[in-house]
Amino acid sequence: MSFKITIEPDKKSFTAEKDETVLSAALREGIGLPYGCRNGACGNCKGKLLEGQIEYTDVPLTGITDEEKSSGYALFCQAIPRSDLSIECRQIEAVGDLVIRKLPCRVNKIEKLNHDVVRLYLKLPSSERLQFLAGQYIDILMKGNKRRSFSLANSPQDDNYLELHIRHYDGGVFSEYAFNKLREKSLLRFEGPLGSFFLREESSRPIIMIAGGTGFAPVKSIVENIQHKKLDREVHFYWGARSKADLYLHELAESWAMKMKTLRYIPVLSEPRQSDIWQGRTGLVHEAVLDDFSDLSPFEVYACGPPPMVHAVVDNFTGRGLSEEFIYSDSFEFATQTSGGK
Ligand code: FES
Structure with missing residues (x-):
């Protein structure tokens, strides 16, 4: 049996399926309730239960006191509705609503994706989760106060x-x-989430996404977020690389285009090798966009990659009618230096 949950005072509502927690139901329907651990411990998901009945999971609830419970507060990460509910809580709609934290993590898996890119899967302590917006990055904290930025790809x-x-x-x-x-099981520390490069979900503009190299990582996060939330946005994704081997998750991007009617994937190689037997687009990735669209005024553009690519996007796209306010970019400044960030 499902229950309707209404958030006051703006009357936004969503539905919780049988035995689903309030938080899980909200996130599934794309409503950004705040959270930290999703484990009953941190209290970040606390809000007011104005009307209705809940039951808790059997996880120990250390993130809420008995006084808070008797004043009508609830931990939504563990609260399972047993009737329709009316609740009051903060909603995450913008970067400023998120808490930037320093957290430890353990390397769970290291996977080589091609000759010069590896994928790391990092596991947080069991009592922690990181709340972020699709497209944001974290800083890995290193010895000597050094830090290196990397986009989140999940x-x-x-x-x-x-x-x-x-x-x-x-x-x-x-x-x-x-x-x-x-190595797998190595410990790291990071700070995040950071950055203002994230999907503007409230917009209905068609999207052009341009990635260079590992600029694919935040694009992956954004596209998977669009899929999860079933957003009906038109997406034209251009991925620029030197040769085919540099399109390190090419098949994944192709599978998006097969599954999503609203997504086009256009890989663009600047120096294809003979062995690539490449029949696709060639040249600079931003020029491929300019070749395809004479008027960019209706679009929203997300550009992520090396600085020359991002600068070329800003310089050239505004000349095609796109207002700068609709260009969101993440320039991998470190990538041109010897520090190896993003
Ligand atoms: S998210 Fe930490 S207590 Fe609910």
């Missing part, structure tokens, strides 16, 4: 592990470490 709903794509740079402080020393 979607916010798929948060059992944090996924990072690390490209190898000669002399890059973290990338050398990741390729040569990091």
